[in-house]
Amino acid sequence: MGIESVNSSVKVLGLHWHPKKDTLSYNVNLAKNPSCTKRQVLSDVSRIFDPLGLLAPTVVQFKILFQKLWLLNLNWDDELPKKLTDKWLKWRADLENLPQLQIPRLVESDTDKIELHGFSDASTKAYSAVVYSRMVKDDGTISVAILAAKTRVAPLKQQSLPRLELCGSFLLSQLLQSIKAGLKHKDLTIYAWSDCTIVLSWLAYSPAQLKMFVGNRTAEILETIPKHAWRHVDSKSNPADCASRGLGVSELIDFQLWWKGPSWLRDQDQFLVKLNNSHNCSSLSDKRIQSEIKANCLAAQVIVTTDNPLDKLLNRNSSWLKLIHTLGYVLRFIHRMKHPSSKRTSTALTFDEIKSARIRWLQHAQAGFQQDFQLLLANKPLGNQSKLVNFSPFIDKDNLLRNMRTESTCILESHLSSSLSGNDIGFSAHGT
Template identity: 50%
Template sequence: MSPVEFEESSVIKVLGLRWCPSKDCFSYKVSLSQPTSCTKRRILSDASRVFDPLGFLAPVVVAIKIFFQDLWREKVGWDDDVPQELEKRWTTIRDELHLVESILIPRVMWSNRTNKELHAFCDASLDAYAAVVYCRSVDTNGNVTVSIVAAKSRVAPIKVLSLPKLELCGALLLTKLVDKIKTSLQEANIRVFAWTDSSIVLHWLSTAPKKWSVFVANRTSEIQSSIPFKSWNHVRSVHNPADVASRGIPPSLLSSTDIWWQGPCWLKKQPTEWPVSHYNVNDIPCDILEQRKSTKVQALMQGFWKRWHQEYLTSLQSRPKWQKAQRNLEVNDVVLLKEDNLPPSKWILGRVTEIHLGQDNKCRVATVKTINGSYVRPVVKLAPLPLTERPESSRGGQNVLN
């Protein structure tokens, strides 16, 4: 196949992204019309002209996203003028957008390199979280080249999340971005180094997901299935290029922010000179680890329930016939025969003629003579009458029953 020839001044355009074949670099073209008003509709129209599919302008784009979220919180109508403070912020960003046209990004990441690695960084602020990936390649002479591959940023949700949770969202964004890059480059076995400045995220990733709350468990499980914990490392915030994309910077500062385009300076050094991962789990407050409540409280709850069941629940329904000593029925005691389907006023009156003692000399069954005949009943079905004097056997029986 014969090579394709391009004119030296030719530029291939795809929306706002341009490729210059003579320099083999990507650049941007931002065409903004003259502002006639400052409404939400007009601001969105101008912002959509910044086309950045690979995320090279992520620090600028995230600043625009954060601005839009603030604009949304003000509940401004589409055709209403925005508040003066927000208008001033947008004017500053808009007036500097043309400065990104001077940025040139080399298209080629490596050529005839023997060793290739992907270094991915993630970070978060209370406003947004981001991830950026670099390719580090070493040629046969030991020369190291570091190139930015792609980046991605997201604004934090309006519902407030803690900073460690946002850092975890950044780690998940990093994982998805790395998977997409590996698929695009057709380099499934390329070595990946993941970097974060959050010791809490590293601690979450170092243990089984089931130990943590649902929010943390779902995300750590997805991260661990793609990037194992041994590939994760700790980096200081000042050496984390994703910090730039998580906070946002003005367009005028983007071209001079070297850490964004080339990564931290130590990436061009030997691996022995890279920062050593170090974090102390004991320094992490327990209340922000998002540990599952069941694992922390389950043992205490089970112990409490066992004692409550054994020591308190059984005392709610007293058993006086088992716990309190009672007088045995005796012959000639006057009793009422209990009937579940009759009111007490209709119970039949009777006299005990015989008692039946158990092995413990307790009377649990008695023979009772009534006006209708004799019956053998358990004592729980008899209601002794509290007579001060027990009737005589002959005269009392005749008086009661006849």
């Protein structure tokens, strides 16, 4: 009796736990000789209990199928069309392989520091998100484990693929938020990966600059995942890809990319190379990016380099006033180091110190228009392709670009304050 109890499984929270191997498995009891109706499809799919979404690549196939059945306006007991019947019976038979899948129950967490790596992807039929834990032990060994996944079918109202990719990133932010809530006692570092450079470009903007659909979702995403945590991953290394397209059980069992994530997560040297060479390099001239930017906003992207202290400060602050005051105190400190005998002022910043810090930030933000700046400096006309040509810009005494239409200011400071936090600069179309 003792041997039987060790080899047998125990049902825990709807899953089957095998104490001897310490693994989890699934068991789906399907009826023999089923009728191929919408009612039967829903009945069979509901038997797959997968609270963590570990079977997402398989389950998403049935979600897509059920959406198709709904569009056909079939009654619950109507026979399915021949093509869908064949597909359903094939997938149903494949579910018999589910008990062969053995998932390790234990997710190692020996140290307080844990990395969460989230991946998102989308196809025309569905979008997905999956999260892995990564832990580097004291002896240098690395443990990677899948934590959870989610999928959603694409909405009936047709959307562009970049928008669906953005929905996948939004789904990832929700999934990471729920995982973070359960790991409050751990020191978490979050990395988010997407193979869509257009989405990464949208996330570099301030949400206020983007049209409603994209702007609302980027705002929600950035509340959970800061923009500096986003990285680009190639499609072949993106485990969320299979969850957006679908994968049968027999294929999923041995699909290591899904269960263990990309191989470079388990190699420290490869991981560091990937981390340093995975920033978004998408061109702002891409029409798919520009199509989601509000018409009254003109923006230039500034490439962020970790060597620039101003860029580091931008990644840590999103308040325009806080950025000005922080830089103001830094400039005061530098001045005092260079001139120790200078007269000490009060602890509060002076008007001139605030003005100097503001000018320094504006100069940094306008670095995205460096080519135009050099042409104006040499008294040469701007090219027809320049985004500033219609604003008749000139360079003022502080080496700032100004709008000839209203010389008092060329940059809307309130707009720039939000743009700075997005590592891009805004240029008012009205010059006010």
